[in-house]
Amino acid sequence: MSQAPPVVDKKKYRTVYLRKRKMLGAKDFDKKNARLLYHFHQFFESHPSSMVHSFLSIDKNKEVNTWPLIEWLKAQGKQIIISKCSTTSNELTHYLFEDYKQLKESKYGIPEPQYGTIVLPKNLDVVLVPLLVFDRNGQRVGYGAGYYDRFLAECPSDCIKVGLSLAPPLDEIPFVEPHDIPLDYCITPLGVYTFNS
Structure with a gap:
């Protein structure tokens, strides 16, 4: 009797690709971030904007280092x-980043603003999007909280x-849900990928 093929879903992708990223050595990690920063500069020089939302890197997950960006x-x-x-409402509140004193690390290891000027999503020009x-x-596949x-x-x-990734793309993620919002671009150490063009 032939066995059924293994079920691959977003949860499996999260486990596999987070593990792969965490296995990056320090030298390779730094090199990839430096190359990404180069392409990041080029991208923003050709895409005028004034208000940019950025995630703050989770060090333990070896996310793209957003601080130089x-x-x-x-x-x-x-x-x-x-x-x-x-964590109670599953919502994000957005603040103008003015000073490092605003930040405090959450219990999940995420630097977060504790106070500041609130900014509404309708005012944003660019959003830098985390992904696995x-x-x-x-x-994209993110961490799963939505x-x-x-x-x-x-x-x-x-x-x-704009997604930020230290790894190149897959050909296709086979499970896309109605609420999934695709990226317009993704910046990687190898260059900038363009979508929806």
């Missing part, structure tokens, strides 16, 4: 917006959604 954007005169998660893996259609799908649904239609 944020510092460069600030030096270009951009306003940086960051978020705080509510993405595909050539601009679909914060960003709900957040992106509140952003204006012309807000540019």
Whole structure:
């Protein structure tokens, strides 16, 4: 009797690709971030914006290091917006990033603003989107809480959604749900991938 093929779903993808990323050595991690930063500069030089939302890196998950990106954007005169998660309402509240004193690490290891000027999603030009893996259609797999799908649904239609990934895309993520909002671009160490064009 032949065995049924293994069930592959988003949960499995999260486990596999988070493990792969955590296995990156320090030298390789730094090199990939440096190459991504180079492509990041090029992207923003050709995409004018004034108000950019960024996630703050979770070090233990070896996420793309967003601090050099944020510092460069600030030096270009951009306003940086960051978020705080509510675990009770499953919503994000967005604040203007003005000072590192605003930040405190949550119990999940996420730096979060504790106070500041609140900014509404309708005012954003660009959102930098965290992910574990993405595909050539601009679909992504995140951590599974749904914060960003709900957040992106509140952003204006012309807000540019930009993923950041240390790995290249998959050909296709086979499970896409109606509430999944695709990326417009994804910046990686190898270059910038464009979708919806």
